[in-house]
Amino acid sequence: MNTFESLGLSNVLLKAITEMGYKQPTPVQSEAIPLLIRENTDIISLAQTGTGKTAAFGLPILEKIESGKNSPQALILSPTRELCIQIAGELEKFSKYIDVRIVPVYGGANMTTQIRQLRQGADIIVATPGRLIDLIERSIIQLDTIKIVVLDEADEMLSMGFKEDIDTILSQTHPDRLTWLFSATMPEDIRRISKTYMKDPKQISVAGGGQVNENIEHIYHLIDGRDRIKVLTRVLDFYPDIYAIVFCQTKIETQQVADKLIDHGYPAGSLHGDMSQAQREQMMNAFRKKAITILVATDVAARGIDVEDVTHVIHFHLPDDLESFTHRSGRTARAGKKGTSIALVSKNEMHRLRTLEKIIKRKIQYAKVPSGMEVCTHQMQYLINRITTEEVNPLAVEEFKPLLDDLLEKYHPRELVEKIFSMEFNRLLEMYRNAPDLNISPDRSGKSYDEASYHSRDIKRWYINIGIKDGMYWQDVKDFLKEKGNLGKNDINGVETLSSFSTFKCSEEVCRRIQKGIQGLTLSGRKIFIKEDSKKETYHRSPERNQTRKQKGQTF
Numbered sequence: 315m316n317t318f319e320s321l322g323l324s325n326v327l328l329k330a331i332t333e334m335g336y337k338q339p340t341p342v343q344s345e346a347i348p349l350l351i352r353e354n355t356d357i358i359s360l361a362q363t364g365t366g367k368t369a370a371f372g373l374p375i376l377e378k379i380e381s382g383k384n385s386p387q388a389l390i391l392s393p394t395r396e397l398c399i400q401i402a403g404e405l406e407k408f409s410k411y412i413d414v415r416i417v418p419v420y421g422g423a424n425m426t427t428q429i430r431q432l433r434q435g436a437d438i439i440v441a442t443p444g445r446l447i448d449l450i451e452r453s454i455i456q457l458d459t460i461k462i463v464v465l466d467e468a469d470e471m472l473s474m475g476f477k478e479d480i481d482t483i484l485s486q487t488h489p490d491r492l493t494w495l496f497s498a499t500m501p502e503d504i505r506r507i508s509k510t511y512m513k514d515p516k517q518i519s520v521a522g523g524g525q526v527n528e529n530i531e532h533i534y535h536l537i538d539g540r541d542r543i544k545v546l547t548r549v550l551d552f553y554p555d556i557y558a559i560v561f562c563q564t565k566i567e568t569q570q571v572a573d574k575l576i577d578h579g580y581p582a583g584s585l586h587g588d589m590s591q592a593q594r595e596q597m598m599n600a601f602r603k604k605a606i607t608i609l610v611a612t613d614v615a616a617r618g619i620d621v622e623d624v625t626h627v628i629h630f631h632l633p634d635d636l637e638s639f640t641h642r643s644g645r646t647a648r649a650g651k652k653g654t655s656i657a658l659v660s661k662n663e664m665h666r667l668r669t670l671e672k673i674i675k676r677k678i679q680y681a682k683v684p685s686g687m688e689v690c691t692h693q694m695q696y697l698i699n700r701i702t703t704e705e706v707n708p709l710a711v712e713e714f715k716p717l718l719d720d721l722l723e724k725y726h727p728r729e730l731v732e733k734i735f736s737m738e739f740n741r742l743l744e745m746y747r748n749a750p751d752l753n754i755s756p757d758r759s760g761k762s763y764d765e766a767s768y769h770s771r772d773i774k775r776w777y778i779n780i781g782i783k784d785g786m787y788w789q790d791v792k793d794f795l796k797e798k799g800n801l802g803k804n805d806i807n808g809v810e811t812l813s814s815f816s817t818f819k820c821s822e823e824v825c826r827r828i829q830k831g832i833q834g835l836t837l838s839g840r841k842i843f844i845k846e847d848s849k850k851e852t853y854h855r856s857p858e859r860n861q862t863r864k865q866k867g868q869t870f
């Protein structure tokens with residue numbers, strides 16, 4: 315068994331990590347720390363958050379930098395300000411007994427304060443790419459003295475659009491610098507970065523790296539898309555003491571789901587990019603302290619968040635970018651603990667769930683949405699368990715003995731137990747007495763989920779403001795929608811095109827994909843948009859539908 319002592323760390327660092335309660339190195343730490351201390355090498359490590367990777371690169375950095383130099387020697391790039399703050403905080407703790415200056419710089423915070431801290435001297439800079447570029451352009455930071463660059467959550471940085479910034483930053487560092495790249499997944503762009511900027515990198519692939527953590531149980535519920543909120547509240551009611559992050563696809567959806575939960579009396583809050591930095595920090599503090607126990611969040615806002623003991627991650631919708639599923643799920647089962655990831659999936663989304671299974675190399679188990687009675691029984695068993703395992707405090711019992719004796723005189727013990735249970739369960743029983751079954755059965759007709767989806771209740775008719783006036787006939791509109799939403803052959807149908815607009819039928823999930831694809835597109839100076847078709851009727855097939863297709867080649 316590995317110990318921190320056997321990894322080659324100096325006593326001052328060992329003392330600090332022992333005080334932090336670290337007893338044994340995690341697999342990525344056991345692999346990376348001795349290698350990075352011993353050799354001057356580049357590495358690529360497939361590791362997600364929760365595996366202890368901050369110490370895996372942080373401790374070797376602290377071993378390698380020399381104190382007393384008046385210029386930064388290590389640069390850690392991370393995708394979000396939350397992660398930046400977290401990494402800087404961990405490094406501060408590791409370096410309790412050494413003299414090293416760590417400065418985090420990230421967007422959304424006062425730049426003057428950051429500039430002042432940098433001017434006072436920094437040995438290690440922890441930065442988000444955007445803010446770092448700003449500071450380089452203002453000549454506050456020069457990168458030529460940097461000996462080690464860490465790209466943390468590299469895949470996340472790329473998916474958040476920092477590709478060019480990373481290129482700019484890496485091309486300005488010294489050619490002899492070391493590059494340590496950490497990523498949960500290995501998309502093509504990461505391979506390109508490693509080929510362009512890294513020298514003969516050693517691969518560190520620890521068990522569980524690049525895959526979904528074995529401590530996470532993955533399940534999905536097959537549901538009607540219109541029942542999502544009902545299913546969510548039922549899941550929340552089913553698990554006693556649930557401490558969960560609920561992931562939504564958009565900021566608007568995040569806020570709406572959080573508002574609905576709060577309306578229903580759940581201790582919930584939201585976290586998304588439309589909130590100020592101060593509001594986000596306040597929300598995170600409330601979640602950490604368990605003042606709220608259900609955090610509804612977007613992928614971006616929740617990236618890199620390290621909260622211990624999260625019991626469940628709930629995917630209200632599957633993420634647009636399926637790679638994000640790994641990052642979402644990694645918010646639970648941290649530091650060796652167990653957790654559950656629950657995806658709410660409509661029939662339309664089944665093909666995406668299957669793709670996801672290939673990406674994470676794990677089967678996601680089907681589970682029925684609990685029935686109303688199951689919710690009540692589960693909660694009751696939990697209460698019985700709590701009562702039977704509760705240690706009686708003799709002092710408190712002694713203090714209130716007359717009151718208890720009085721009760722026992724008036725009531726039979728069984729009657730008392732019934733009263734206590736009623737107090738706890740009347741609301742739940744009332745709510746769930748006639749609760750509907752929220753499951754839909756998988757289609758057994760042999761049709762694919764795509765085909766079956768046309769008959770599901772999820773399908774809606776949508777309006778888009780492009781039509782024949784724009785030189786688009788129905789087939790052109792269909793091709794356009796398919797291209798922008800990256801759709802399969804059966805994802806949309808019923809495209810009808812009139813002079814200034816078109817309508818089509820598809821599920822909400824498919825429509826969201828198209829909306830994402832057309833974001834920011836204009837046609838003849840007009841912003842293209844999609845909305846639900848308010849007339850909710852099938853348009854009579856227009857005569858134009860039979861006209862010959864126009865030549866393609868419109869530019870958007």
Ligand code: AMP
Binds near residue numbers: 649
């Ligand atoms: P990270 O993957 O670096 O975000 O670490 C996830 C969490 O595990 C953090 O809260 C760390 O403080 C904690 N941690 C990391 N390494 C260890 C260790 N060897 N023993 C106990 N906790 C650790």
